[in-house]
Amino acid sequence: MDGGATPPVLPANPPEAVAFVVVGLLAGAHCLGMCGPLVSVYAERLSDRAGTDSLTLYHVRQHALFNVGRALSYAAIGAVFALVGGLFFGAFDSLAAIGSGVRATTGLVVGTVIILTGVGYLVGRSAAIDRLTPKPVTRVFRHVSGWATARVDRLVGGPRILGLGAIHGLLPCPIIYPAYLYAFATGDPIRSAALLALLGLGTIPTLFLYGTLLGQVSPRRRATLHRALGAAFLVLGYIPLSHGLMLLGVSVPHIHVPFYQPFG
Template identity: 50%
Template structure:
């Protein structure tokens, strides 16, 4: 996928639809990674009775902030990829980059899927990542400390936006994909679609399903793991194809094509 044109091709449209689908599936992971923070927000907003209009508005602001953050980061990574290709005069590098990205994304999604299936829960990769893991912990602590100042007002948008900067196995492959496209517009649209896909479940969790039982979460994660094992074959096969290695893959429309 090269620089964006005036319209979207059928493949690009299918790719955006796939990103929405990945967001819907991957939002179960969001509950595992960011669920504790979302629960903390919800507890600060909880009026002790039925869900209020204020709670709904604040959770909506939170999710808008997340989606906007994903979109802007997608645009930034896409633009950075385009600048690299243009500045270096390496248009052919795009194929190699997309191949490497496809393989990395496929292996990453595969590993996450195996983890979900075997443990029935999200892997806390954030805490284990060097440098970034420590940053995640500091940012999380800062967010919790500032909750009372932000959670009841427009600042809820900022809380949502900051989630785009937290280490996330769902976002990092998407950022790599945006970079590989070499297009700010395609990167923005792709990450926007992903963000929109995550909204329904995260919104519901923050407003109504915060008491989801551990057993139900485990079942959802195991089901997600099985789906991820299948989805991982698509970017992995496409990445290997860039190096002339043919691998069978499910006939699914995926963004890493």
């Protein structure tokens, strides 16, 4: 194709789609640490508006809108990361050897970061992973969270709760960081948006149950879920890592998942 390299529009492959859904399902317990306080606040406001603590259709609708807003936010930001990745790789494609080396290095770096994140969860060091968030980002999180909490009453009662959920895509989260890096490595905005949406939707069951029925998840059960999350990250990280190794001529078992491959 003339006029520069363009990443192909590819749907999410079954292996990576399943990996993102599993990460989302297991990440729900971690999300409670970040989103739980705000979920508790808006759940309480919903009960006040409905005049009952019992689960009603109104509660279900508002919780669904909140969580759909989160998933859409993740999808949009993932698409942006993939677009930047596609432009980054495309800049090197005029020199095939350099372009291949850049893609291989990116696969190795992204895969290693995701695997290290998984190891952190496996060995019970998820708190250490949380501390990797830069202080400026943490300050932004506090401001955004405070802004959202102060406006819960205005946002919680109607369709605008969708925006309250969308704000969460801007909050620092060690679960989402590796997913955004993976999106960057694909260079495919459409596919990445689908994958990040799947991850966001995967977190809904835990957050929905927390906001409507459970109210809490025991530390022991959360630790178990974190270990399972770590294992899922190991699988997800191996995909770009093996891709990078294959580009370097190292033959390893791999799952066939297309990363950035410009049309000629």
